[in-house]
Amino acid sequence: MAKKQKRPVKFDFKPFSEQQRRLIHWWRPVVRYSSNDIVIADGAIRSGKTIAMIIGFLTWSQEMFSGQSFILAGKTMGALKKNVVRPMLQMLEAWGWPYTYIRSGTDARIEIGSNVYYLYGANTEASQDALQGLTAAGAYADEAALFPQNFIDQMIGRCSVTGAKVWMNCNPDSPHNYIHEEFLVPEKAKKKKVYHLHFTMDDNLTLSPKVKEKYRRMWAVGSVFYKRFILGLWVAADGLIYQQFADNVKDYLVTSSWLLECDERKQLKNEIMYAVIGVDFGGTKSAHSFTLTGFTKGYKQVVVLDEWYCKKRINPAQLQEAFIDFVKRAKAKYRVLEAFCDSAEQTLISGLEMACMQAHVGIDIRNAIKGPINDRIAFYNSLIAQHRWKIMKHCKHTIEAFEQAVYDDKKKNQDVRLDDGLMNVDSLDSCEYSTESIQNDILYIAA
């Protein structure tokens, strides 16, 4: 028998700001902006864009259409379910609107009244293929600046029913991002009938001054991240990627005595609860790199504890030997259960796995997630701004790699990290692989 689905709790509606109300009601025929075809809500993190857009989209689609199909898209299917579907179902519960949620399979969807809302993750080929057959009366794109361009084009192309509207929200990115260049630059916005609503954290009345302050402290004032995520501006990134670190390297370096520091109650302040290994494999021009990153209680501090770096050409047996040494050294001091490895090299990964088994070294070897580099860059910049990142002094390659990393000035305004064979991006990669699986928990839960 199918497991009974647990009903979501009812959404706890709080008063809406004026900007949120604009986003909820702009489509109503009496409103002068309703002649637009597209609405884009951009701006600061946590500014109430998603919530208001869900309400607007639901009421618009239900009041204006019946028997139609709609697109609900997120950066990934997981992100869509967490950020959009979850609050949406909670709202439906609160309003008492009956619905059916088919959560899995190729046509995951929500049926409300006679309308059907199909769910898509913009990052997968399968989603893009699935979109192709659809005729829709509207689309909702959450975090649209992170979608591939062809998904956005497809999505808009599918909205061919008379009166169809496209709803998109996002945090700003580079001014050369497709969303900015194609929909927000004034002449394009006019031509494509885009209604643009800019949000700041003050447009979310549920945030207390203290919480807003906490979010502001997540980024260094003046940094590209502060400008984008707090001020909500479309600005380019250039120069040093980890500017604040490069300017104050010493503030972030520690030795093992730091791990033994006690508070006034004689409790260890910076005890490492567990540690994770990141592995980047070298090629003809790049180096092999291992990073061991440790986490203190509640993810308060993230600490690069050890590294291994080898630019020489070595054979797989030598690589395995180095890895086993590294894991043994790490396990002698810390609780280490996982290693995330560059997934492009499956043969090397199985080699490490075999070697560890033979040597009786217990470690779970997994594929690195290899998500967007810019998410990883934003993550480390936030930790640096919050002084929650440390590096052991002896990890010279990691220190140098973070100090010198720059954006590629040949790819201006595209936020591309320079990887010219001379820069050490290998230490950055292995470092990032070691934290990527828990990046969001570290930032948002512990912040």
Ligand SMILES: Nc1ncnc2c1ncn2[C@@H]1O[C@H](COP(=O)(O)OP(=O)(O)OP(=O)(O)O)[C@@H](O)[C@H]1O
């Ligand atoms: N009127 C409201 N009633 C209840 N909760 C609200 C309201 N407005 C905003 N919130 C809450 O504020 C938080 C942030 O809102 P939301 O997720 O819409 O912001 P966002 O601008 O989409 O943020 P991000 O850019 O980080 O995705 C959420 O937890 C949301 O539930």
Ligand SMILES: [Mg+2]
């Ligand atoms: Mg959002």
